[in-house]
Amino acid sequence: MMSDGLTVGRPDGRKGRVLVAMSGGVDSSVAAALLVEQGYDVIGATMKLFCYGDSVPDRPCCSLDSITDAKLVAHKLGIPHYVLHLEDRFGHDVIDNFVAEYARGRTPIPCVRCNSFTKFRDFLYHADALECDAIATGHYAIARDGALYRGRDRQKDQSYFLWGIDQAVVRRMLTPVGELTKAETRAAARQLGLVTAEKAESVEICFVPNDDYVSVLEQHLPPDAPALTPGPLVTTTGEVIGEHEGFARYTIGQRRRLPGGFGEPLYVVAIRPERCEVVVGRGSELFGHDVSLEEVNWLVEPLAPGDIVWVQCRYRARAVPGTIAAQAGDRVALRLAEPVRAIAPGQSGVLYDASDRLLGGGVIT
Amino acid sequence: MKRATYLDNAATTPVRPEVLEAMLPYLGKEAFGNPSSAHRFGRAARAGVEEAKRAVAEAVGAEPNQVVFTSGGTEADNLAIIGAALAARDRGGPFRVVVSATEHKAGLAAAHAVKHLGGEEVILPVTASGRVDSAAFEHALAGGVAVASVMWVNNEVGTIQPVRELADRCSAAGVLFHSDAVQAFGKVPVSLRDVTCALLSISGHKIGAPKGIGALIVRDRKAVEAIIHGGGQQFGIRPGTENVPGIVALGIAARLAAAEQAELAARLRELRNELERRLLAIVPDAVINGWQEARAPHITNVSIPGTDSEALLMHLDLAGVACSSGSACSTGTVEPSHVLTAMGVPRELGVAALRFSFGKDSTLEDVETVTAVLPKVVEKVRSLSAVLHR
Numbered sequence: 001m002m003s004d005g006l007t008v009g010r011p012d013g014r015k016g017r018v019l020v021a022m023s024g025g026v027d028s029s030v031a032a033a034l035l036v037e038q039g040y041d042v043i044g045a046t047m048k049l050f051c052y053g054d055s056v057p058d059r060p061c062c063s064l065d066s067i068t069d070a071k072l073v074a075h076k077l078g079i080p081h082y083v084l085h086l087e088d089r090f091g092h093d094v095i096d097n098f099v100a101e102y103a104r105g106r107t108p109i110p111c112v113r114c115n116s117f118t119k120f121r122d123f124l125y126h127a128d129a130l131e132c133d134a135i136a137t138g139h140y141a142i143a144r145d146g147a148l149y150r151g152r153d154r155q156k157d158q159s160y161f162l163w164g165i166d167q168a169v170v171r172r173m174l175t176p177v178g179e180l181t182k183a184e185t186r187a188a189a190r191q192l193g194l195v196t197a198e199k200a201e202s203v204e205i206c207f208v209p210n211d212d213y214v215s216v217l218e219q220h221l222p223p224d225a226p227a228l229t230p231g232p233l234v235t236t237t238g239e240v241i242g243e244h245e246g247f248a249r250y251t252i253g254q255r256r257r258l259p260g261g262f263g264e265p266l267y268v269v270a271i272r273p274e275r276c277e278v279v280v281g282r283g284s285e286l287f288g289h290d291v292s293l294e295e296v297n298w299l300v301e302p303l304a305p306g307d308i309v310w311v312q313c314r315y316r317a318r319a320v321p322g323t324i325a326a327q328a329g330d331r332v333a334l335r336l337a338e339p340v341r342a343i344a345p346g347q348s349g350v351l352y353d354a355s356d357r358l359l360g361g362g363v364i365t
Numbered sequence: 366m367k368r369a370t371y372l373d374n375a376a377t378t379p380v381r382p383e384v385l386e387a388m389l390p391y392l393g394k395e396a397f398g399n400p401s402s403a404h405r406f407g408r409a410a411r412a413g414v415e416e417a418k419r420a421v422a423e424a425v426g427a428e429p430n431q432v433v434f435t436s437g438g439t440e441a442d443n444l445a446i447i448g449a450a451l452a453a454r455d456r457g458g459p460f461r462v463v464v465s466a467t468e469h470k471a472g473l474a475a476a477h478a479v480k481h482l483g484g485e486e487v488i489l490p491v492t493a494s495g496r497v498d499s500a501a502f503e504h505a506l507a508g509g510v511a512v513a514s515v516m517w518v519n520n521e522v523g524t525i526q527p528v529r530e531l532a533d534r535c536s537a538a539g540v541l542f543h544s545d546a547v548q549a550f551g552k553v554p555v556s557l558r559d560v561t562c563a564l565l566s567i568s569g570h571k572i573g574a575p576k577g578i579g580a581l582i583v584r585d586r587k588a589v590e591a592i593i594h595g596g597g598q599q600f601g602i603r604p605g606t607e608n609v610p611g612i613v614a615l616g617i618a619a620r621l622a623a624a625e626q627a628e629l630a631a632r633l634r635e636l637r638n639e640l641e642r643r644l645l646a647i648v649p650d651a652v653i654n655g656w657q658e659a660r661a662p663h664i665t666n667v668s669i670p671g672t673d674s675e676a677l678l679m680h681l682d683l684a685g686v687a688c689s690s691g692s693a694c695s696t697g698t699v700e701p702s703h704v705l706t707a708m709g710v711p712r713e714l715g716v717a718a719l720r721f722s723f724g725k726d727s728t729l730e731d732v733e734t735v736t737a738v739l740p741k742v743v744e745k746v747r748s749l750s751a752v753l754h755r
Contacts, residue, residue, distance in 0.1 A: 043683070082679040085699045089753065122753065129676070129749035130683065 016133030017041040018174060021123055022074065022081065024066030027138030027177050029073040029196040030185045034176040035136055036077045043130060044074040044081040047123060049090040049114070050207040072195050086122050093117040095207060099220040102213075102248040103227045105273030106346025109161065109315070110205055112363075116164030116297070124169060134172045141358075142178035146171040148299055148358040153181040160315045163350045163361025164297045217248055231276030233258070236269060236285055244278040247271050253286055253342025267342075287339035291322070293332045293349045293362025300359050302327070303351075309359060310352040311336060313343050319352055332362060370686045370734040374571070374724030375520055375548060375664055380614070381573035381725075387617045388575075391610040400607050401598065410609045417616025421580055424623035425546075425565060426556035433581045433603045434612050438547040439471035441566035441581035444603065445543040446475035446514050448589035449564065450484050453511030455590065460484035463505045463513040463540075465497045466707035467524070472514050472545055473703070489515075494657035495524030495708050497531070506534065512541040512564070517549035521704040521720055522655035523664030525553060532561045541588055547571055547579075551622030552630055552661045563588060567619070569611065573725070574618035578611030625725070633723040634662035636732055640721060641665055643736040648743055652714055654705060663723040666705075668714035672746040673754075675699060677719055680746055684738035688721045 020032040022044045035042045046067050067083060074081030094113045101108035119137060127135045140151030141159040148170055151157040177185050189197035204211045214228075221228060227248035232240045242259050244250060249257065254268045258280055267286055270279035291313060303309065303324050310319040311334055320340055326333040334349065343349075343364060350361035390396045391413050398406030400414045418429040435441045446462050454460040464476040466488050476486040487505045490498045497515050506513065513535055515526050528544050535542035543564035546555050551572045557565060563585065569578040583589055586600055595604030644667060645651055654666040669677065674690030681688060700706075701715020710718070721735070 080683060082682075083675070085675055086753075125749055125752045126676075129745045130680070131745075 015039045015041065017043065017131060018134045018136050019043050019045055019123070019127040019130055019132040020136045021119060021138070022046050022070040023138065024069035024073075024196065024199075025138065025202060026189050026194070026196045026199050027140070027185055029070070029138070029194045030180075030188045030192070031136050031138040031174075031176040032073065032079065033077055033188065033192050033194065035174065036079060038176075040134075040174075042077070042079045043132065044070060044077075044079050045084050045123075045126065046070045046081070047084045047086050047090075047118065049086055049118065050095065051087060069196050069199070076192075076194065084123070084126055086118060089122055090114070090118050095216075095220070098213075099217055101346050102217055103221060103225060103273075105227070105247055105271035107251045107344045108346045109348055110207070111161045112164055112348055115161050120162075120165040120169045120173070124172070127172075134174050135169075136174035136176060138177050139175055140178055140182075141175055143170055143173035143175045148173075149178075150352070150356040150358070151175075151178045156182050159352075159356075159358050160312060160348065160350050163299070163348060163358060164295075165299075166297075167299050170299060214246075214249055226273065226276050229276065231278070234277050234279055236279060236281040241280070247273060247276060247278050250278050252344035271345075286341050288343050289336045289339055290325075291334040291336060291340075291343055291349050292365045293334065294330060294365050296330045296332045296360060296362035298360035300357075303359065309334070310354065311340075312350045312352065313340050313364065314347055319350075330362070331365075368685075368730075370731045372686065372688045372721040372723060372727065372731055372735065374727070375720065375722030376689055377570045377576065378573050378724050379726070380575050381618060381621065383621065384573050384575075384614045384617045388610040388614040391613050396609070398609075400609060401596070410607075413609055413613045413616075414607055417612045420616035420620040421567075422582075424619040425550065425567065425582055426558035427565075427582045427584070431582050431584055433583050433599050434607060434615070435579045435581055435603055436577055436608070437570070437579035438469070438545065438566050438568035439579075441568070441579045442469065442471040442514070442543075442545050443475045443478070444581050444589065444592055445564040445566060445583075446472060446512055447478055447482075447592050448602070449512035449541050449543065450479045450482075451590040451592070452588055454484065459509035459511050461487065461508065461510050463487040463489060463502075463510050465489045465491055465515045465526070467491050467495055467497075467519050467521075467704045468514060468516055469520055469545055469547070470703075472516065476514070484511075491707050492658075493709050495519055495522050495655045495704070496658055497526055502531065503534065506538040506540055510538075510540045512543050514543040514545065516545040516547075517555060518546070518553060518661040518664075519655070519704060520548045521664075521702055522666040522708070523548070523660035523662075524655045525549070525659045525661055528562070529560045535563075536561050548661060548664070550619075551626055552633070552663050554626060557582065557584070567615075569615040569618055572618045572622040574614040575611060578608055578615045580615060629725055630662045633727065636723050636727055636729065637662055637665050637721075639729065640732045640735060641667070643732065644739065647736060647740050654708065654710055654714075654718060664720065665722075666718055666720045668710065668718045669743055669746075670714060670717060672717045672743060672750050673699065674716060674718055676746045676749055677717070677742065680742040681719075681735075681738065684742060686735055686738060688719055690719060 018040045022028045071081050094110050098108050098110045139158045140156040142149040150159045228246040230243050233242040233244045234240050250268045258266045266280040269281040269285045305324050307324045311322040312319040320338050322334045322336040325335045345364050347364050348361050349364050351359040396409035398410040400411040418432045421432045422429040450462050462476045462479050464472050480486045489501045517528050532542040541563040544562050545566045547568040549555050550567045565582040570576040591602050598604045650670050652668045705715040
């Protein structure tokens with residue numbers, strides 16, 4: 001089942017040393033187990049990225065269940081396991097950015113920055129210091145011969161979050177569960193008797209307790225921050241139809257928290273942070289053909305205007321064909337062949353080729 | 366695989382073979398009884414407990430009926446500090462306790478618990494070497510105090526406190542003096558004949574007994590009130606069916622620790638000093654924390670500038686060396702330990718501190734292993750820290 005592309009060897013032909021990011025979940029547990037089985041010299045590490053601190057007072061973060069689970073799995077596999085304290089850097093690179101993006105009316109994806117800055121950069125610094133040839137994670141994506149592809153399980157594919165990592169890192173990535181379905185991963189975990197086999201899926205943003213991102217914003221922003229202050233709810237024609245509860249509570253395409261009684265449902269179609277406005281419109285007004293990206297990162301030779309790509313504008317959304325319309329510096333403009341709903345600034349525009357190879361991506365502006 | 370180098374004996378030690386052998390009968394059919402039972406099984410267990418009591422008492426210069434067995438050092442410290450504070454309160458005395466800022470968390474947390482119960486805690490500053498500030502101590506005693514607690518030997522840096530002097534000053538002021546001798550016992554001379562401690566904590570697993578057994582030496586039982594409640598065992602000060610195998614183990618381990626102390630201390634001091642000499646030769650800008658004062662012979666705490674403890678521990682572990690760090694995780698970031706902070710160690714050195722602690726199985730080979738792997742480990746971690754903390 002494993003392709004040859006997974007082999008990272010030393011010049012003498014031995015399997016290399018791998019630092020595996022073990023979150024304490026089933027995917028990374030199985031990733032570590034598979035690498036051990038394949039004969040790599042495996043070191044497990046759990047990145048400690050934030051602290052719930054006072055919000056979970058009875059649970060000192062150092063004994064978080066997830067870290068304990070990772071330790072138990074590592075012990076079972078007979079590999080060393082360490083906790084890497086990356087709180088300061090994660091706070092700066094990911095949480096601060098998350099807050100700043102909402103404050104300017106965008107809908108950020110912290111997982112993208114975590115991959116770009118934390119998992120596939122800071123973690124790699126640790127791997128280098130430990131003289132590891134490769135790093136591995138439990139991502140559902142496939143790294144093969146220096147290229148990244150969608151994971152085999154399309155329901156779980158996480159390649160969307162990986163566009164920002166350095167191209168040179170891909171050669172040193174191992175993605176042992178990328179070619180498995182989630183069901184196969186769980187089955188492998190059960191077969192190996194790992195304590196994490198039946199663990200529930202984590203779908204929340206890790207540092208956002210109870211899926212309540214506004215509470216995180218409230219902690220980090222001043223109480224009078226415009227993003228959290230009520231302001232006008234306007235239609236696309238400029239008519240004020242009510243008040244919103246602070247634009248950071250809204251995302252493009254959202255229907256919740258909007259008034260009814262307008263004949264047809266209203267959706268958020270734009271956020272204008274400079275005027276503290278949330279713009280609403282009909283469902284049909286959500287569709288667009290144009291996507292502008294910034295902070296673009298390429299995992300292949302940069303493409304040029306006229307090149308045809310597959311574009312995915314949301315996690316789990318369908319990719320649609322499009323053309324690179326313009327490129328300047330780290331910015332790219334795309335023209336889509338069919339309209340896409342709710343293209344939201346802050347989300348990622350991710351580019352693939354027809355063989356599901358990840359070409360690159362950027363932040364939608 | 367080469368022999369692992371264990372230099373974390375201040376954290377815990379393996380059970381000594383002679384200790385294990387002595388406790389085995391008390392786990393099996395021979396002497397498993399409840400020491401409170403009137404039958405032969407009870408008598409057998411009682412004999413083990415009483416003999417252990419005598420052994421512990423003799424090892425620390427106390428009387429057998431002054432030995433109260435606990436689940437370990439933490440419980441002994443809690444019983445001493447909270448128990449003495451409650452007893453003082455109940456007889457109308459001062460509901461106030463004094464602890465040094467570099468106490469083990471058990472002592473600090475117990476003092477804090479007294480505050481929660483409506484009493485008062487006074488935390489004494491220490492000097493740069495970790496010795497309790499003499500003037501502050503004097504001043505605190507003058508305010509009326511139930512118990513003052515200052516550890517005999519600090520567990521992180523090894524600083525030896527002037528316990529004899531502190532105990533005398535407490536006696537003169539009519540204040541109970543408690544000392545946590547968990548790290549001192551077996552490494553420096555610890556005798557209640559020399560030091561007029563009212564209360565003294567020791568722990569089994571630091572001296573080759575198993576985890577889960579310790580003792581509080583209580584000179585005067587009226588001075589301490591029970592903090593857990595149950596039957597009348599151990600004069601009601603510490604009820605609960607005795608941990609007979611553990612108690613027997615502590616008895617043997619304490620007897621051995623006292624008998625071997627002088628020789629062991631001399632040997633470990635040599636090893637420790639040799640490690641420090643070599644370490645300073647390899648890392649000339651390393652700083653030995655607490656070097657200014659007399660230290661227990663088995664501990665060295667060293668800061669390696671430009672590194673962080675967690676990364677050092679990880680790299681040392683992979684190189685086969687087990688030691689511990691001088692830092693702790695507190696609400697999201699790695700901070701220097703409270704001990705190093707109280708000593709005024711700068712933050713960047715505090716987060717780069719390692720503790721190597723020797724034990725009876727330590728050899729020169731351990732020192733050689735550390736010095737062999739250290740240059741590369743320090744180099745690696747320094748480049749890592751330069752990238753991560755720039």
